[in-house]
Amino acid sequence: MSNEQARMKFFCDNDRCIECFGCTVACAEAHELPVGISRRKVITLFEGIEGKEYSTSISCMHCTDAPCERVCPVDCFYVREDGIVLHDKTKCIGCGYCLYACPFGAPQFPRDGAFGTKGAMDKCTMCAGGPEETNSPEERKLYGHNRIAEGKVPICAAVCATNALLVGDAEEVSAIYRKRVSTRGKGA
Amino acid sequence: MMKNFSFFIITFLCLASAAHAADSQIWGQAMIANIPDYGKENGLNFGPLFVLLQSGYFSTIFFCILVGVPTIFLLHYLIIGPKIFSHDGEKIYVFSLFKRIIHFLAAIAFIILVPTGLMIIFGKYLGGGFLVELARHLHGIATVIFLISLIPMFLFWFVDMLPTLDDIKWVFILGGYLSKEIKEIPAGKFNAGQKMWFWVSSVGGLVMIATGAAMYLQDFNYGIAAGLGLTQINLLRAAVILHNVLGMVITAFFFTHAYMSLFAIKGAIHSIITGYKEHDEVMYLHSSFYKKLKQQSEI
Numbered sequence: 001m002s003n004e005q006a007r008m009k010f011f012c013d014n015d016r017c018i019e020c021f022g023c024t025v026a027c028a029e030a031h032e033l034p035v036g037i038s039r040r041k042v043i044t045l046f047e048g049i050e051g052k053e054y055s056t057s058i059s060c061m062h063c064t065d066a067p068c069e070r071v072c073p074v075d076c077f078y079v080r081e082d083g084i085v086l087h088d089k090t091k092c093i094g095c096g097y098c099l100y101a102c103p104f105g106a107p108q109f110p111r112d113g114a115f116g117t118k119g120a121m122d123k124c125t126m127c128a129g130g131p132e133e134t135n136s137p138e139e140r141k142l143y144g145h146n147r148i149a150e151g152k153v154p155i156c157a158a159v160c161a162t163n164a165l166l167v168g169d170a171e172e173v174s175a176i177y178r179k180r181v182s183t184r185g186k187g188a
Numbered sequence: 189m190m191k192n193f194s195f196f197i198i199t200f201l202c203l204a205s206a207a208h209a210a211d212s213q214i215w216g217q218a219m220i221a222n223i224p225d226y227g228k229e230n231g232l233n234f235g236p237l238f239v240l241l242q243s244g245y246f247s248t249i250f251f252c253i254l255v256g257v258p259t260i261f262l263l264h265y266l267i268i269g270p271k272i273f274s275h276d277g278e279k280i281y282v283f284s285l286f287k288r289i290i291h292f293l294a295a296i297a298f299i300i301l302v303p304t305g306l307m308i309i310f311g312k313y314l315g316g317g318f319l320v321e322l323a324r325h326l327h328g329i330a331t332v333i334f335l336i337s338l339i340p341m342f343l344f345w346f347v348d349m350l351p352t353l354d355d356i357k358w359v360f361i362l363g364g365y366l367s368k369e370i371k372e373i374p375a376g377k378f379n380a381g382q383k384m385w386f387w388v389s390s391v392g393g394l395v396m397i398a399t400g401a402a403m404y405l406q407d408f409n410y411g412i413a414a415g416l417g418l419t420q421i422n423l424l425r426a427a428v429i430l431h432n433v434l435g436m437v438i439t440a441f442f443f444t445h446a447y448m449s450l451f452a453i454k455g456a457i458h459s460i461i462t463g464y465k466e467h468d469e470v471m472y473l474h475s476s477f478y479k480k481l482k483q484q485s486e487i
Contacts (some may be wrong), residue, residue, distance in 0.1 A: 043248070058219055070243040073308055074316030075298050091316035093324050095308060096403055101239045101423045103226035105219040109406070115327060118406070 006169040007083035012057045016164035019044050019055035023156035023165055030155040031144025037108050039124040040156050057165050059124035060106035068098035084126045089142045092120040127154040213409050213420035222421055232418055234425035246432045250309050253440050261447045268368055272454045280466035289462055290340050297334035300326055302442050305435055328404060335397055342390045348377045355380035355475050372475035385441045392434050399427035
């Protein structure tokens with residue numbers, strides 16, 4: 001086991017993802033997301049091209065040294081000790097800077113204001129809620145279900161039928177993937 | 189004219205919402221395609237550049253402008269002092285009512301745009317949330333007022349604002365603002381400083397509106413990004429960088445414009461309220477214009 005402090009990461013094994021959209025649907029259900037917001041997306045590239053086509057699942061990757069946190073003009077981001085990148089929706093002004101900084105296009109903005117103005121940013125919380133009191137109705141309303149506080153795995157990885165989507169301490173996730181790659185084709 | 193204009197605005201808004209409903213330019217397949225691009229050297233990816241500028245430079249430079257420019261003017265006011273012309277003498281009519289109304293609209297827009305823009309930049313010191321979000325919305329609403337004033341203002345002042353030989357001489361003596369002596373300054377109806385402000389605020393203002401609109405609409409597809417050889421997200425990144433850099437220039441010029449009209453030339457602001465400039469002010473500060481008026485025996 002790792003000696004270092006756990007650093008939570010997602011990893012999607014593209015060889016296993018079968019584009020079932022289970023993660024997307026489960027996430028939207030668990031967090032009661034509004035229409036138009038999808039914290040986790042399944043994307044297929046090179047569709048129909050043999051040997052090149054692959055699908056993958058993507059959301060906020062909870063970066064170490066997160067660029068969103070560095071550019072936010074109102075400092076609404078914070079990084080938990082376990083590396084989960086969260087933000088305070090009551091501080092967020094919906095300017096969109098985090099989206100421009102993000103390599104993964106994770107931040108999304110509900111268009112719920114008059115003339116379709118952007119509201120507070122929404123992104124994956126790794127099912128860890130937000131700065132409000134844990135499991136309070138306010139937290140649930142703004143950020144969705146706080147499964148981490150209940151000792152549960154983030155819903156997307158929990159429902160992944162092929163175990164393509166892995167989540168956990170970065171070193172353990174890479175150990176699992178390393179084992180998969182090294183044993184591939186050996187009948188294990 | 190007005191009918192065409194309102195038609196343009198309505199079409200624009202309809203198209204914007206239609207584009208929003210279509211395929212996403214940011215959150216579709218581009219999400220994956222954009223990843224390996226990020227941080228790649230000599231590519232057209234402005235992500236890391238934006239992070240660098242926004243996290244380290246933009247707010248610092250804006251702070252320097254916010255403090256530095258007024259400090260320079262305070263020193264100028266204390267050391268050199270304002271230019272004072274008699275307000276009792278003859279007056280020369282320079283700005284028609286229409287021009288004054290349009291300028292008033294632009295002034296209202298700028299009085300909202302500049303402080304709300306600064307509020308967004310320094311949002312963390314205001315605690316974010318409702319107040320700064322309100323500033324963001326006002327910033328957008330004031331843009332519409334600015335857009336309405338921009339087109340006629342550009343058209344009626346365009347010719348007067350073209351550069352002339354006087355402007356070079358004006359720049360060399362910095363408009364005579366570094367001396368207490370009152371003498372004839374080479375300038376037409378508008379001096380080189382006013383012309384610089386005109387071009388910065390009109391052409392620069394148009395770029396500000398375009399980049400601001402891009403950030404407001406975010407996920408649109410008018411073929412602009414493709415035309416520039418960029419992905420949508422990089423178009424937005426280029427827009428935000430350009431918006432901030434031009435914002436610095438416009439903020440500095442706006443402070444200068446306000447200082448000149450309110451303090452540096454005592455009572456100069458009245459010309460844009462009443463339409464009349466003081467005789468002596470025109471004679472000294474716009475000497476070429478004055479001579480031309482004399483020739484045409486309009487005064």
